[in-house]
Amino acid sequence: MTRTGNVPTFGTLLRDLTADPAAVDEVAWAARANSPEVARLPADEVRRQVVLLLGSGLGALERHEDPAGRDFTEARRLGADRAAQGVSVTGLLRGVQAGRDRAVELVVRHGRAAGIADEVLLEGLLTIGRYAAAVERAVVDGHRAAERDLLRTGAAARVHLLRRLLRDGPAGTLPAELTRFGLRPDGRYHCLVAAPPDPVRAHALHRQLTRHGGLLGTVDDRLAGLLPRLPDAAPADLLTLVAPAQPLERAPAMYALCLAALATAAHRRLRGLRQVTDLAGETALAAQPVLAELLRASLLGALDPADGFHRELAGTALAWLHHGQRLDQTAAALHVHPNTVRYRLRRLRELTGGPPVEEGARCTVPETVHWWWALRSWLDGG
Known part of the structure; x- marks a missing residue:
C-alpha cells in the first residue's frame, strides 16, 4: 500500500491487508518458519488460520465489541483440529504468535506508507491485540479440550500400543489390551507405512483406512498401522506400502520391510498403494x-x-x-x-x-x- 491523496482509515488498512494474498502469504510464512509442526500443515490450512486472526482483528475494530462476549467457536474448532492431527499446543502457539507478530509489522509498515499517524496505528493495534489474545485463548481451550477427549477415548493408549507392536512385537502384551483395541492375539494383520502426509490428510486417512478395524497412528513421524484387511484404495499422490498379512509376532519384521521398501519406492518417485513384495528385489539390493x-x-x-x-x-x-x-x-x-x-x-x-x-x-x-x-x-x- 502506498501513500495516496486521501489517508485511509485504520479499518480500511486492515481490510486491505486481510484481502491481500501477498500479505496473507507473508504472515503464513512467518508462522510456518517459526514452528516445524505448523510447517507440516497444508499451506491452505495455515492461510485459513491467518485469515481467522486478521478477520478477528477487523471485526473487533469495526464492531467495538467486548472480546468476552464474542463467539470464538471457530477458533476453538481450529485448536481441536490441531490436537487431533498431533500438533502440540506449544507448536501451535509458536506459529500463531509468529504470524501475529508479522501481521503487526505489516500493519505498521503499510500504515506509515499510507500516511496513517503513529498514534492511530497504536490505538488500532491495541484494539485488535485484545481480540488476538482472545482468539489465542480460544484456540488453546479447544486444543486442551480435544486432548482430554482423546485421552478419555483411549486414543493415546491406542497409538502407544501400535508403536510397541511395530517396534517390539506383542511379547508382554496382555490379550485384554489387544482386544480392547479390536485386535486378536491369533489374528493376522497387514503392516502399512505411508510417506508422512500433512496432519490434516493423516487425520482423514486414518478414518478411511481403519474402516474395517485395526490400528493406525504416527510412528517415527510416519503414518503406520496394522490392518485386518488391505485398504480398498489410498490417495493416488500418497506413497503407501503394505505387507502381506502376518501374525502379530512378525509385526516388527514387516514394519522394517515396509520402511525399507518405502525408501526404495520414494527413490523411484512412485506414488499410490504399493505391495512390499512388488519391490522385493530392489529393496534387497538397495540394502547392499x-x-x-x-x-x-x-x-x-x-x-x-x-x-x-x-x-x-x-x-x-x-x-x-x-x-x-x-x-x-x-x-x-x-x-x-x-x-x-x-x-x-x-x-x-x-x-x-x-x-x-x-x-x-x-x-x-x-x-x-x-x-x-x-x-x-x-x-x-x-
Missing part, C-alpha cells in the same frame, strides 16, 4: 550399497558418468534387461529402431565386455541381476 559399488566398478568402470553418450548406452542396456532382452520391445519402449538398440548394446559391450548381444544370446539369471544392479546404481549416481 557397498556391493553395488563393487559391481559398478567391476562391470562399468570404463564408462564416464559425465559422458552423455555413455549414459545413453547404459540406459538402453537397462531398458533391454527390463524388456526381457528383446530388441523389438526395447526399441518400442525407447521409440527408436531395433538396429539403434543393437548398435548401442554392441558399443557398450566393446567398452565394458558385456552384456552379450549376439542374436539369440541371453544373460543367465545371475548375469541379469549383476548387470541390472550395476546399470541401475550407475545411472542413479551411486
Whole structure:
C-alpha cells in the first residue's frame, strides 16, 4: 500500500491487508518458519488460520465489541483440529504468535506508507491485540479440550500400543489390551507405512483406512498401522506400502520391510498403494550399497558418468534387461529402431565386455541381476 491523496482509515488498512494474498502469504510464512509442526500443515490450512486472526482483528475494530462476549467457536474448532492431527499446543502457539507478530509489522509498515499517524496505528493495534489474545485463548481451550477427549477415548493408549507392536512385537502384551483395541492375539494383520502426509490428510486417512478395524497412528513421524484387511484404495499422490498379512509376532519384521521398501519406492518417485513384495528385489539390493559399488566398478568402470553418450548406452542396456532382452520391445519402449538398440548394446559391450548381444544370446539369471544392479546404481549416481 502506498501513500495516496486521501489517508485511509485504520479499518480500511486492515481490510486491505486481510484481502491481500501477498500479505496473507507473508504472515503464513512467518508462522510456518517459526514452528516445524505448523510447517507440516497444508499451506491452505495455515492461510485459513491467518485469515481467522486478521478477520478477528477487523471485526473487533469495526464492531467495538467486548472480546468476552464474542463467539470464538471457530477458533476453538481450529485448536481441536490441531490436537487431533498431533500438533502440540506449544507448536501451535509458536506459529500463531509468529504470524501475529508479522501481521503487526505489516500493519505498521503499510500504515506509515499510507500516511496513517503513529498514534492511530497504536490505538488500532491495541484494539485488535485484545481480540488476538482472545482468539489465542480460544484456540488453546479447544486444543486442551480435544486432548482430554482423546485421552478419555483411549486414543493415546491406542497409538502407544501400535508403536510397541511395530517396534517390539506383542511379547508382554496382555490379550485384554489387544482386544480392547479390536485386535486378536491369533489374528493376522497387514503392516502399512505411508510417506508422512500433512496432519490434516493423516487425520482423514486414518478414518478411511481403519474402516474395517485395526490400528493406525504416527510412528517415527510416519503414518503406520496394522490392518485386518488391505485398504480398498489410498490417495493416488500418497506413497503407501503394505505387507502381506502376518501374525502379530512378525509385526516388527514387516514394519522394517515396509520402511525399507518405502525408501526404495520414494527413490523411484512412485506414488499410490504399493505391495512390499512388488519391490522385493530392489529393496534387497538397495540394502547392499557397498556391493553395488563393487559391481559398478567391476562391470562399468570404463564408462564416464559425465559422458552423455555413455549414459545413453547404459540406459538402453537397462531398458533391454527390463524388456526381457528383446530388441523389438526395447526399441518400442525407447521409440527408436531395433538396429539403434543393437548398435548401442554392441558399443557398450566393446567398452565394458558385456552384456552379450549376439542374436539369440541371453544373460543367465545371475548375469541379469549383476548387470541390472550395476546399470541401475550407475545411472542413479551411486
